[in-house]
Amino acid sequence: MATVRISAAAAPSSFSTLFTHEKAGMSNVDKEKIKRIVYEMSKDSAHFKEQERRDQRVTEHINACRERHQRIGADELKSHEQRADRLLVELDGHRNLERTWACVDMDAFFAACEALEDPSLRGDVVFAVGGTSMISTASYAARRYGVRSAMPGFIAQRLCREAGVSLRFVPVDFPKYLKFAELARTAFRLFDPHFIAASCDEAFLDLTDYCAHHAISGAEAATRLRHQVLEATRGLTCSVGIASSRMLAKIASDVNKPNGQYVVPAEREAIVSFIGPMPLRKIPGIGRVTERVLREVLGAETCAELLAKRAALCALFTARVAREHLSALLGIGGEGPPPLQREGEPSQKGVSQERTFEPTGAPL
Amino acid sequence: MATVRISAAAAPSSFSTLFTHEKAGMSNVDKEKIKRIVYEMSKDSAHFKEQERRDQRVTEHINACRERHQRIGADELKSHEQRADRLLVELDGHRNLERTWACVDMDAFFAACEALEDPSLRGDVVFAVGGTSMISTASYAARRYGVRSAMPGFIAQRLCREAGVSLRFVPVDFPKYLKFAELARTAFRLFDPHFIAASCDEAFLDLTDYCAHHAISGAEAATRLRHQVLEATRGLTCSVGIASSRMLAKIASDVNKPNGQYVVPAEREAIVSFIGPMPLRKIPGIGRVTERVLREVLGAETCAELLAKRAALCALFTARVAREHLSALLGIGGEGPPPLQREGEPSQKGVSQERTFEPTGAPL
DNA sequence: GGCCATAGG
DNA sequence: TACTCCTATGGCC
DNA sequence: CGGCAGACC
């Protein structure tokens, strides 16, 4: 038997690299099982060692923050809290609920494109786009087993095998996805000719004028938008979030994924109760490192919890960072038009081409 | 069932890219079966298309040669034959049988190194060094199923699976092989301190002085050499060819591979009868393209057959090429010392670093 | 201005 | 057997 | 001299 047994020993509960954070289509998965398998297959690799090294640096940073946190006196904290509250009041006071933003995000984009061109991938086929080294995305059928973007394919394969199903791989084909992205954009243009393309499968549309002109709600516009995308692409579904800011719309677009929509009413109360229970990781810009820092320094997991720690937040982080986080906690970010780009200015700021090569030698 | 069936249809008999030419350890393999499987797994790939394109260019060259061949008159041919015969007489006359050369070549080198360090690879384990993309070399156990250097690993895997065995992969580890190469060289130095390192697993030793000094035959020296290599490396076997030229020694080193030796006596008759039946491909410098050209233009498969076509050989090829081939057919090449390198001249002439990237677009 | 970490698709 | 590649931002020295 | 094909490990 060549198969390696996955031990029953639990993975250390601390790793933030084990592909277990929330993601569309992954609510019903057995997270402990996935964590265990991923850990077992990763723990001896050079890649894992490198991750640990980086995590260690973050841990040091966290410890430094904790110490500073300890040493803050009650008076100092009080003054930070007042500063935070003044800032919150100011931000809240300038809240702009006038615009109706949509965030459109295609569902399992690369995978859906492939399925559209290959009937054998239709239905509930468990497949991933990529290879055994790396996966770009996975069908929703595959996500049930924990398969997801940026996961090594051979681990994904094992996750499926342990569940008794086999994972099919489809190689990536960028030009194909760009064609479909172009089709989807023809639909976007019907609603907002100035839409902001955030990535090849994602865009922000300002639906204010469209809704006013057609005298319809954001929800109705979202439904029409999804319909038009389906038509224009001849079969691709997307999910749409509607809110008064691009930040909220983005979070909302994930709520009823796939092939769904969610509206955050343009009212202060609704916004606050929408954002409050959100895990901090849902906030765009808060990734796996910042999430750890906020949890391990301040004990905050959700937006509401971080809001309660606003004094320490202001004390420990730079003004710029604190302000950005506080804005997000109020559901504010990206209400106005995006910064205009000057005439003739190229929209892209850089190009790069990189390739991973084998390790070069001992790192010292 | 996800397994793809290999069709029973035969591969076109003409492809020279299907890993079926003679190689140590591969005499008992079912060549037709291998050819069929390799062909079935390759024929739809971009790589195969590219090979076909290149083969097509060679075909054109062959056709051009054939035409020229046709148009050579009897008189002209006669004169070429005389020229060839004069050259052969001259080459034969200057034949140098004075030196005793050895070619030492490690057996399944990378694989043997790995097996030495990992007991689970000892014995008759079917394994390859490399990955599913590309194999560097294979254990002799794996060669029984057609697995060999430069074969894509996933095809090798299939070859083994069809035979009901599973192929194990071991990643390459150059530093490891260089260490063992150094150990082997300590043994080489005992026999010829000026040995020529032809590659990391292969060297030419001038045993003339060693044999004279110890009053032993080349065969006996070869046996001692193999023993010393085994000792110095603590377990690696090699094969040795002994002859009056490096070219013959190299061919001879392959005759009783693995863990064997072969002596070509330093006598004109013995040399001629050794080289005569050799497939042309065995001659160093005659690769898959030249082999095809010689077969398809002149109908020559072996050295003796090409010698019979010496007139056409001289007519169709440049003087330099004809001379080189005629030398080889007489078993001549590399009798004298290698060209001296000047003081302080670096032995290596270049360094390079390359990486294969994905296809860039339509080639026109 | 270059380097590194972080983030997201 | 195998842990991507592209674009962007901000902090730091 | 640069580009390309062939060869070998």
Next chain:
DNA sequence: TACTGGTCTGCCG
């Protein structure tokens, strides 16, 4: 799913 990477040589324009 997947077809290498390093070194050298000779020919051709």
